Amino acid sequence: MANACLLGVLLFTQSTSNADWPVFRGDANASGAVTVKLPAELEELWTYSAKDGDSEGGFEGTAAIANGIVYVGDFDGTFHAVDLKTGEKKWTKRFEDTGFLAATTIAGKHLYLGDYNGIVRCLSTEDGSEVWQYDTKSEVNAAVNVHGEAVLVTTEGGSLLSLDKATGDNRWEYTIDSPLRCWPTVVKNRVLLAGCDGVLHAVDVEKGKQLDTVSIEGPTGCTPAVMKGRAYFGTEDGNFFAVQLDPLEIAWKYRDTKRSSGVRTAAALTKDIVVFGSQGKKVYAINPEKGEPLWEFPTRSRVESSPLIVGKFAFFGTVRGRLYLVDLKSSEEVWQLNTGGSFIASPAVSDERIVIGNTDGTLYCFGRAETGIEIN
Numbered sequence: 001m002a003n004a005c006l007l008g009v010l011l012f013t014q015s016t017s018n019a020d021w022p023v024f025r026g027d028a029n030a031s032g033a034v035t036v037k038l039p040a041e042l043e044e045l046w047t048y049s050a051k052d053g054d055s056e057g058g059f060e061g062t063a064a065i066a067n068g069i070v071y072v073g074d075f076d077g078t079f080h081a082v083d084l085k086t087g088e089k090k091w092t093k094r095f096e097d098t099g100f101l102a103a104t105t106i107a108g109k110h111l112y113l114g115d116y117n118g119i120v121r122c123l124s125t126e127d128g129s130e131v132w133q134y135d136t137k138s139e140v141n142a143a144v145n146v147h148g149e150a151v152l153v154t155t156e157g158g159s160l161l162s163l164d165k166a167t168g169d170n171r172w173e174y175t176i177d178s179p180l181r182c183w184p185t186v187v188k189n190r191v192l193l194a195g196c197d198g199v200l201h202a203v204d205v206e207k208g209k210q211l212d213t214v215s216i217e218g219p220t221g222c223t224p225a226v227m228k229g230r231a232y233f234g235t236e237d238g239n240f241f242a243v244q245l246d247p248l249e250i251a252w253k254y255r256d257t258k259r260s261s262g263v264r265t266a267a268a269l270t271k272d273i274v275v276f277g278s279q280g281k282k283v284y285a286i287n288p289e290k291g292e293p294l295w296e297f298p299t300r301s302r303v304e305s306s307p308l309i310v311g312k313f314a315f316f317g318t319v320r321g322r323l324y325l326v327d328l329k330s331s332e333e334v335w336q337l338n339t340g341g342s343f344i345a346s347p348a349v350s351d352e353r354i355v356i357g358n359t360d361g362t363l364y365c366f367g368r369a370e371t372g373i374e375i376n
Contacts, residue, residue, distance in 0.1 A: 021065040021348040024103040024143040024183045025266055025306065029226040032268035033309035034349050043366065044337075045353065046087030050074040050361035058341065059357025062103035062143070062306075064111070065350035069125070070365075071111055072345075072357060073100025079113075079128055080363075084351060087365060093128030095121075103143035103183075103346075107165070112151050114140025120153050122168060132168035136161060141221070145184045147205060152191060154180035160193060162208060172208030176201065181221025183266075185231070187245060192224045194233050200224070200243055214248035216241055223266040223306075225274070232274050232288065234263025240276060240284070242291060252291030256280065266306040266346070268314065273328055275314045277303025283316060285328065295331035299324065305356070306346040317343025321358060339364065 025032045050057045057076025064071045069090060070082040077098045081090040098115040105112045110131060111123040118138045122131040138157030145152040150171060151163040156179045162171040178196035185192045186205055190212075193201040196219035202212040218237030225232045230251055234240040238260035242251040261280025268275045274288045279302050285294040299318050307316035313334060314326045319342045325335040341360030348355045353367040 019351050020067070020106070021063070021350045022106040023064065023145065024062055024105070024346070025223060025225065026349065028186065029269075030183060030185050030223050030266060031225055031227065031270070031309075032266060032306060032346075033270050043368070045365045045367040047365070048080070048082050048087045048089070048363040050076070050078065050080065050357075050363070052089075052092075056361070057099065058359035058361040059363060060101045060344040060359060061113075061357075062346040063348045063355050063357060063363070064104040064106045065348050065355065066106045066125070068351065070348075070355055070363070071104045071106065071125070072363065073102075073104060073113060073115075074361065075099035075101055075116075075359075077115070079111075079123070081125075081128065082363065084353060084355070084365070087363075091127050093123065101141055105144050105146055107146040112144045112146060114142075114144060114153060114155075116140070118155065118157075120144060120151070120163065120168070122151075122165075134161075134163055134168040134170070141181045142183050142223070145186060147186045150205070152184040152186070152205075154182060154184055154193065156181070158195070158197075160184060160191060160203060160208070162205075174201075174203050174208045174210065178219065179221070182233075183223040185224045185226055187226050187231075190245070192226070192231055192245075194220045194222055194224055194231075194235075196221065198235075200231070200241075200248060202245070202248055212248045214243060214250065216243075220263070222263060225267045225269045227269050227271065227288065230288070232267045232269055234265070234267070234276055234278070236262040236264075238262055238278070238280075240267075240286065242288065254284075254286055254291050254293065256282070256284070256296070264304045265316075268307045268309040270309055273309070275307045275309060275316075275328075277305070277307055277316060277318075279303075283307060283314065283324075283326070285314070285331065297324075297326050297331050297333075305343040308347045308349065308354075310349075310354075315347060315354065317347075317356060317358070319343065321360075323356070
Protein backbone atom coordinates (compact mmCIF):
# COMPACT_ATOMS: atom_id res chain seq x y z
CA MET A 1 0.00 0.00 0.00
CA ALA A 2 1.21 3.47 -0.83
CA ASN A 3 1.45 6.24 1.74
CA ALA A 4 -1.85 7.42 3.15
CA CYS A 5 -3.23 10.30 1.15
CA LEU A 6 -5.64 12.74 2.69
CA LEU A 7 -8.65 14.16 0.93
CA GLY A 8 -10.99 16.73 2.38
CA VAL A 9 -14.62 17.25 3.13
CA LEU A 10 -16.59 15.49 0.40
CA LEU A 11 -20.36 15.63 0.32
CA PHE A 12 -21.93 13.74 -2.56
CA THR A 13 -24.95 15.82 -3.51
CA GLN A 14 -26.49 14.56 -6.73
CA SER A 15 -28.40 11.77 -8.27
CA THR A 16 -27.52 8.42 -6.68
CA SER A 17 -28.94 8.11 -3.17
CA ASN A 18 -28.40 4.40 -2.45
CA ALA A 19 -25.22 2.84 -1.08
CA ASP A 20 -24.44 0.65 -4.08
CA TRP A 21 -22.87 1.41 -7.48
CA PRO A 22 -24.51 -1.21 -9.71
CA VAL A 23 -23.90 0.28 -13.17
CA PHE A 24 -21.14 2.06 -15.09
CA ARG A 25 -22.06 5.64 -14.12
CA GLY A 26 -23.88 4.86 -10.90
CA ASP A 27 -27.50 5.31 -11.95
CA ALA A 28 -29.95 4.86 -14.81
CA ASN A 29 -29.27 8.37 -16.16
CA ALA A 30 -25.48 7.83 -16.26
CA SER A 31 -25.04 11.01 -14.22
CA GLY A 32 -21.71 10.12 -12.57
CA ALA A 33 -22.78 12.00 -9.43
CA VAL A 34 -24.02 10.87 -6.02
CA THR A 35 -25.89 12.06 -2.92
CA VAL A 36 -24.40 9.87 -0.18
CA LYS A 37 -21.98 11.56 2.22
CA LEU A 38 -18.31 10.78 2.56
CA PRO A 39 -16.48 11.38 5.86
CA ALA A 40 -14.62 14.63 6.48
CA GLU A 41 -11.18 13.06 5.95
CA LEU A 42 -10.12 10.33 3.54
CA GLU A 43 -7.05 8.20 3.03
CA GLU A 44 -5.97 5.33 0.90
CA LEU A 45 -7.52 2.45 2.83
CA TRP A 46 -6.29 -0.48 0.81
CA THR A 47 -4.98 -1.65 -2.54
CA TYR A 48 -5.75 -4.94 -4.24
CA SER A 49 -3.57 -6.42 -6.97
CA ALA A 50 -4.85 -8.33 -10.00
CA LYS A 51 -1.36 -9.79 -10.47
CA ASP A 52 -2.02 -12.86 -8.35
CA GLY A 53 -1.61 -16.48 -9.36
CA ASP A 54 -2.38 -16.92 -13.05
CA SER A 55 -3.64 -13.38 -13.56
CA GLU A 56 -1.30 -10.69 -14.92
CA GLY A 57 -4.05 -8.29 -15.94
CA GLY A 58 -4.77 -4.66 -15.33
CA PHE A 59 -8.06 -2.85 -14.90
CA GLU A 60 -9.72 -0.84 -17.67
CA GLY A 61 -13.33 -1.58 -16.72
CA THR A 62 -15.10 0.34 -13.98
CA ALA A 63 -16.00 -1.68 -10.89
CA ALA A 64 -19.54 -2.33 -9.73
CA ILE A 65 -20.32 -2.47 -6.01
CA ALA A 66 -23.19 -4.09 -4.12
CA ASN A 67 -23.69 -5.36 -0.56
CA GLY A 68 -20.14 -4.52 0.42
CA ILE A 69 -18.48 -6.40 -2.46
CA VAL A 70 -16.51 -4.86 -5.35
CA TYR A 71 -16.85 -6.73 -8.67
CA VAL A 72 -14.45 -6.08 -11.54
CA GLY A 73 -12.86 -7.92 -14.46
CA ASP A 74 -9.29 -7.47 -15.68
CA PHE A 75 -7.97 -7.50 -19.23
CA ASP A 76 -6.24 -10.85 -18.69
CA GLY A 77 -9.57 -12.66 -18.30
CA THR A 78 -9.89 -12.92 -14.51
CA PHE A 79 -12.96 -11.64 -12.71
CA HIS A 80 -12.51 -10.46 -9.13
CA ALA A 81 -14.81 -10.11 -6.12
CA VAL A 82 -13.19 -8.00 -3.39
CA ASP A 83 -14.38 -7.05 0.08
CA LEU A 84 -15.07 -3.29 0.09
CA LYS A 85 -14.17 -2.91 3.75
CA THR A 86 -10.88 -4.83 3.84
CA GLY A 87 -9.68 -5.17 0.25
CA GLU A 88 -9.42 -8.94 0.70
CA LYS A 89 -10.27 -11.32 -2.11
CA LYS A 90 -13.67 -12.99 -1.80
CA TRP A 91 -13.31 -15.06 -4.97
CA THR A 92 -11.87 -14.98 -8.47
CA LYS A 93 -13.06 -16.64 -11.66
CA ARG A 94 -10.67 -17.24 -14.56
CA PHE A 95 -11.83 -17.22 -18.20
CA GLU A 96 -9.29 -18.47 -20.72
CA ASP A 97 -8.26 -16.64 -23.90
CA THR A 98 -10.23 -13.48 -23.23
CA GLY A 99 -10.25 -10.24 -21.25
CA PHE A 100 -12.65 -7.67 -19.83
CA LEU A 101 -12.37 -4.03 -20.93
CA ALA A 102 -15.89 -2.94 -20.01
CA ALA A 103 -17.54 -2.15 -16.70
CA THR A 104 -19.57 -4.72 -14.78
CA THR A 105 -23.32 -4.45 -14.19
CA ILE A 106 -25.13 -5.86 -11.13
CA ALA A 107 -28.82 -6.80 -11.07
CA GLY A 108 -30.02 -8.75 -8.06
CA LYS A 109 -27.86 -11.82 -7.47
CA HIS A 110 -26.27 -11.72 -10.91
CA LEU A 111 -23.42 -9.97 -12.72
CA TYR A 112 -23.61 -9.12 -16.42
CA LEU A 113 -20.57 -8.31 -18.55
CA GLY A 114 -19.11 -8.62 -22.03
CA ASP A 115 -15.55 -9.46 -23.10
CA TYR A 116 -13.34 -8.50 -26.01
CA ASN A 117 -14.22 -11.73 -27.81
CA GLY A 118 -17.87 -10.71 -27.86
CA ILE A 119 -19.13 -13.13 -25.21
CA VAL A 120 -21.75 -11.72 -22.83
CA ARG A 121 -21.97 -13.60 -19.55
CA CYS A 122 -24.36 -13.79 -16.64
CA LEU A 123 -22.50 -14.81 -13.47
CA SER A 124 -23.56 -15.50 -9.91
CA THR A 125 -22.51 -12.84 -7.41
CA GLU A 126 -21.85 -15.63 -4.89
CA ASP A 127 -18.97 -17.38 -6.62
CA GLY A 128 -18.75 -16.25 -10.25
CA SER A 129 -20.33 -19.43 -11.59
CA GLU A 130 -21.75 -18.96 -15.07
CA VAL A 131 -25.54 -18.91 -15.47
CA TRP A 132 -25.52 -18.32 -19.25
CA GLN A 133 -23.45 -16.87 -22.06
CA TYR A 134 -24.26 -15.39 -25.45
CA ASP A 135 -21.85 -14.89 -28.37
CA THR A 136 -22.44 -11.51 -30.06
CA LYS A 137 -19.77 -12.32 -32.72
CA SER A 138 -18.17 -8.91 -32.12
CA GLU A 139 -16.04 -7.23 -29.44
CA VAL A 140 -17.92 -5.74 -26.47
CA ASN A 141 -16.22 -2.57 -25.19
CA ALA A 142 -19.04 -1.04 -23.14
CA ALA A 143 -20.92 -2.13 -20.05
CA VAL A 144 -24.27 -3.78 -20.61
CA ASN A 145 -27.45 -2.26 -19.21
CA VAL A 146 -30.21 -4.24 -17.50
CA HIS A 147 -33.67 -2.81 -18.11
CA GLY A 148 -36.61 -4.81 -16.80
CA GLU A 149 -36.17 -8.34 -18.14
CA ALA A 150 -33.74 -7.27 -20.89
CA VAL A 151 -29.95 -7.12 -21.00
CA LEU A 152 -28.92 -4.42 -23.50
CA VAL A 153 -25.54 -4.86 -25.20
CA THR A 154 -23.64 -2.66 -27.67
CA THR A 155 -20.91 -4.14 -29.90
CA GLU A 156 -17.97 -3.13 -32.04
CA GLY A 157 -19.88 -4.58 -34.97
CA GLY A 158 -22.50 -1.84 -34.61
CA SER A 159 -25.26 -3.88 -32.97
CA LEU A 160 -27.53 -3.15 -30.04
CA LEU A 161 -28.85 -6.48 -28.76
CA SER A 162 -31.63 -7.13 -26.29
CA LEU A 163 -31.03 -10.44 -24.48
CA ASP A 164 -33.40 -12.18 -22.10
CA LYS A 165 -32.12 -11.54 -18.57
CA ALA A 166 -32.92 -15.05 -17.34
CA THR A 167 -31.79 -17.14 -20.33
CA GLY A 168 -29.55 -14.99 -22.52
CA ASP A 169 -31.76 -15.59 -25.55
CA ASN A 170 -31.72 -12.89 -28.24
CA ARG A 171 -34.97 -10.88 -28.14
CA TRP A 172 -34.11 -8.42 -30.93
CA GLU A 173 -31.17 -6.67 -32.62
CA TYR A 174 -30.72 -3.14 -33.99
CA THR A 175 -27.68 -2.48 -36.21
CA ILE A 176 -25.85 0.54 -37.63
CA ASP A 177 -22.94 0.63 -40.10
CA SER A 178 -20.33 1.72 -37.52
CA PRO A 179 -19.17 0.57 -34.07
CA LEU A 180 -21.24 1.15 -30.94
CA ARG A 181 -19.02 1.76 -27.90
CA CYS A 182 -21.36 3.58 -25.50
CA TRP A 183 -23.37 2.26 -22.58
CA PRO A 184 -26.99 2.04 -23.82
CA THR A 185 -28.72 4.72 -21.72
CA VAL A 186 -32.47 4.14 -21.33
CA VAL A 187 -34.89 7.06 -20.93
CA LYS A 188 -38.56 6.08 -20.69
CA ASN A 189 -39.13 3.82 -23.71
CA ARG A 190 -35.99 4.90 -25.57
CA VAL A 191 -32.46 3.53 -25.74
CA LEU A 192 -29.99 6.31 -26.56
CA LEU A 193 -27.00 5.31 -28.68
CA ALA A 194 -24.22 7.76 -29.54
CA GLY A 195 -22.56 6.02 -32.48
CA CYS A 196 -19.34 6.03 -34.45
CA ASP A 197 -21.51 6.88 -37.46
CA GLY A 198 -21.84 10.47 -36.17
CA VAL A 199 -25.48 10.02 -35.21
CA LEU A 200 -27.41 9.89 -31.94
CA HIS A 201 -30.03 7.14 -32.26
CA ALA A 202 -33.20 6.68 -30.23
CA VAL A 203 -34.42 3.06 -30.33
CA ASP A 204 -37.61 1.55 -28.91
CA VAL A 205 -36.52 -0.46 -25.87
CA GLU A 206 -39.24 -3.09 -26.30
CA LYS A 207 -39.21 -3.63 -30.07
CA GLY A 208 -35.76 -2.56 -31.21
CA LYS A 209 -37.17 -0.17 -33.82
CA GLN A 210 -35.58 3.19 -34.64
CA LEU A 211 -37.65 6.07 -33.28
CA ASP A 212 -35.52 9.11 -34.05
CA THR A 213 -32.00 10.28 -35.01
CA VAL A 214 -29.98 13.47 -35.05
CA SER A 215 -26.56 14.23 -36.54
CA ILE A 216 -23.74 14.85 -34.04
CA GLU A 217 -21.21 15.67 -36.77
CA GLY A 218 -18.60 13.09 -35.80
CA PRO A 219 -18.01 9.65 -34.31
CA THR A 220 -18.16 8.93 -30.59
CA GLY A 221 -18.12 6.13 -28.05
CA CYS A 222 -19.25 8.34 -25.18
CA THR A 223 -22.18 7.36 -22.99
CA PRO A 224 -25.02 9.92 -23.00
CA ALA A 225 -25.67 11.39 -19.54
CA VAL A 226 -29.28 12.51 -19.12
CA MET A 227 -30.98 15.22 -17.08
CA LYS A 228 -34.17 17.24 -17.53
CA GLY A 229 -34.98 15.94 -20.99
CA ARG A 230 -31.48 16.40 -22.43
CA ALA A 231 -28.57 14.09 -23.20
CA TYR A 232 -24.97 15.33 -22.77
CA PHE A 233 -21.89 13.80 -24.45
CA GLY A 234 -18.80 14.60 -26.49
CA THR A 235 -17.33 13.32 -29.78
CA GLU A 236 -13.97 12.43 -31.29
CA ASP A 237 -14.18 15.68 -33.29
CA GLY A 238 -13.91 17.72 -30.10
CA ASN A 239 -17.54 18.82 -29.89
CA PHE A 240 -19.63 18.51 -26.76
CA PHE A 241 -23.41 18.39 -27.20
CA ALA A 242 -26.59 18.91 -25.28
CA VAL A 243 -29.39 17.19 -27.20
CA GLN A 244 -33.09 17.72 -26.52
CA LEU A 245 -34.68 14.27 -26.36
CA ASP A 246 -38.26 14.63 -27.57
CA PRO A 247 -37.85 15.13 -30.45
CA LEU A 248 -34.09 14.73 -30.90
CA GLU A 249 -32.56 18.12 -31.71
CA ILE A 250 -29.38 19.94 -30.76
CA ALA A 251 -29.91 22.32 -27.82
CA TRP A 252 -26.34 23.61 -27.90
CA LYS A 253 -22.80 22.64 -28.91
CA TYR A 254 -19.56 23.59 -27.14
CA ARG A 255 -16.09 23.47 -28.69
CA ASP A 256 -12.75 24.67 -27.34
CA THR A 257 -11.68 27.04 -30.10
CA LYS A 258 -8.09 27.20 -28.81
CA ARG A 259 -7.37 23.50 -28.36
CA SER A 260 -10.13 21.27 -29.60
CA SER A 261 -9.45 17.56 -28.99
CA GLY A 262 -11.53 14.41 -28.92
CA VAL A 263 -13.70 13.49 -25.95
CA ARG A 264 -13.69 9.87 -24.75
CA THR A 265 -15.14 10.23 -21.26
CA ALA A 266 -18.72 10.18 -20.13
CA ALA A 267 -19.79 13.45 -18.53
CA ALA A 268 -20.57 13.94 -14.85
CA LEU A 269 -23.73 15.96 -14.50
CA THR A 270 -25.81 17.96 -12.02
CA LYS A 271 -28.41 20.66 -12.60
CA ASP A 272 -25.69 23.29 -12.24
CA ILE A 273 -22.63 21.85 -13.99
CA VAL A 274 -21.46 19.26 -16.49
CA VAL A 275 -17.84 18.04 -16.32
CA PHE A 276 -15.91 16.00 -18.90
CA GLY A 277 -12.31 15.18 -19.83
CA SER A 278 -10.59 15.35 -23.21
CA GLN A 279 -7.70 14.01 -25.24
CA GLY A 280 -6.36 17.58 -25.16
CA LYS A 281 -5.09 17.13 -21.57
CA LYS A 282 -7.90 19.16 -20.03
CA VAL A 283 -11.05 18.74 -17.97
CA TYR A 284 -13.89 21.13 -18.81
CA ALA A 285 -16.87 22.44 -16.85
CA ILE A 286 -19.90 23.75 -18.77
CA ASN A 287 -23.21 25.32 -17.80
CA PRO A 288 -25.73 22.56 -18.69
CA GLU A 289 -28.55 24.95 -19.51
CA LYS A 290 -26.78 27.41 -21.81
CA GLY A 291 -23.63 25.58 -22.89
CA GLU A 292 -21.39 28.36 -21.62
CA PRO A 293 -17.87 27.42 -20.38
CA LEU A 294 -17.35 27.75 -16.63
CA TRP A 295 -13.72 26.70 -16.40
CA GLU A 296 -11.05 24.36 -17.76
CA PHE A 297 -8.39 22.49 -15.81
CA PRO A 298 -5.04 21.39 -17.37
CA THR A 299 -4.03 17.80 -16.53
CA ARG A 300 -0.72 17.43 -18.43
CA SER A 301 -1.95 14.12 -19.84
CA ARG A 302 -5.03 12.72 -21.58
CA VAL A 303 -8.22 12.06 -19.65
CA GLU A 304 -10.04 8.84 -20.57
CA SER A 305 -11.34 7.99 -17.09
CA SER A 306 -14.81 9.53 -16.76
CA PRO A 307 -14.95 12.12 -13.96
CA LEU A 308 -17.08 11.91 -10.85
CA ILE A 309 -18.88 14.85 -9.25
CA VAL A 310 -18.42 14.67 -5.49
CA GLY A 311 -20.40 17.46 -3.87
CA LYS A 312 -18.45 20.63 -4.50
CA PHE A 313 -15.54 18.76 -6.12
CA ALA A 314 -14.72 16.83 -9.28
CA PHE A 315 -12.70 13.60 -8.94
CA PHE A 316 -10.90 12.13 -11.98
CA GLY A 317 -7.83 10.25 -13.19
CA THR A 318 -5.47 10.54 -16.18
CA VAL A 319 -3.65 8.15 -18.51
CA ARG A 320 -0.40 8.96 -16.68
CA GLY A 321 -1.75 7.56 -13.45
CA ARG A 322 -2.65 10.76 -11.62
CA LEU A 323 -5.79 11.27 -9.54
CA TYR A 324 -7.15 14.77 -8.97
CA LEU A 325 -9.68 16.47 -6.76
CA VAL A 326 -10.75 19.88 -8.13
CA ASP A 327 -13.06 22.51 -6.67
CA LEU A 328 -16.13 22.85 -8.91
CA LYS A 329 -16.51 26.60 -8.40
CA SER A 330 -12.92 27.83 -8.53
CA SER A 331 -11.37 24.99 -10.60
CA GLU A 332 -8.52 24.97 -8.08
CA GLU A 333 -6.70 21.70 -7.41
CA VAL A 334 -7.49 20.45 -3.91
CA TRP A 335 -5.53 17.19 -3.94
CA GLN A 336 -3.65 14.88 -6.27
CA LEU A 337 -1.94 11.49 -6.13
CA ASN A 338 0.50 9.96 -8.62
CA THR A 339 -0.02 6.18 -8.63
CA GLY A 340 1.76 5.05 -11.77
CA GLY A 341 -0.03 2.95 -14.35
CA SER A 342 -2.85 4.55 -16.28
CA PHE A 343 -6.46 5.34 -15.43
CA ILE A 344 -8.90 4.23 -18.13
CA ALA A 345 -11.41 2.87 -15.63
CA SER A 346 -13.71 5.36 -13.93
CA PRO A 347 -14.37 5.67 -10.19
CA ALA A 348 -17.17 3.86 -8.34
CA VAL A 349 -18.59 4.94 -4.98
CA SER A 350 -20.26 2.99 -2.16
CA ASP A 351 -20.50 3.10 1.64
CA GLU A 352 -18.37 6.22 1.95
CA ARG A 353 -15.57 4.83 -0.21
CA ILE A 354 -14.20 5.57 -3.69
CA VAL A 355 -12.87 2.60 -5.70
CA ILE A 356 -10.87 2.91 -8.92
CA GLY A 357 -8.51 0.56 -10.76
CA ASN A 358 -5.59 1.27 -13.10
CA THR A 359 -3.83 -0.55 -15.90
CA ASP A 360 -0.97 -1.84 -13.75
CA GLY A 361 -3.50 -4.11 -12.05
CA THR A 362 -4.00 -2.16 -8.84
CA LEU A 363 -7.43 -1.45 -7.40
CA TYR A 364 -7.46 1.53 -5.02
CA CYS A 365 -9.93 2.32 -2.24
CA PHE A 366 -10.15 5.71 -0.52
CA GLY A 367 -12.13 6.26 2.68
CA ARG A 368 -12.01 7.59 6.23
CA ALA A 369 -8.73 8.98 7.53
CA GLU A 370 -7.79 8.73 11.19
CA THR A 371 -5.87 12.00 11.21
CA GLY A 372 -5.32 14.89 8.84
CA ILE A 373 -6.52 18.32 7.83
CA GLU A 374 -9.99 19.27 6.72
CA ILE A 375 -10.72 21.13 3.50
CA ASN A 376 -13.52 23.57 4.15
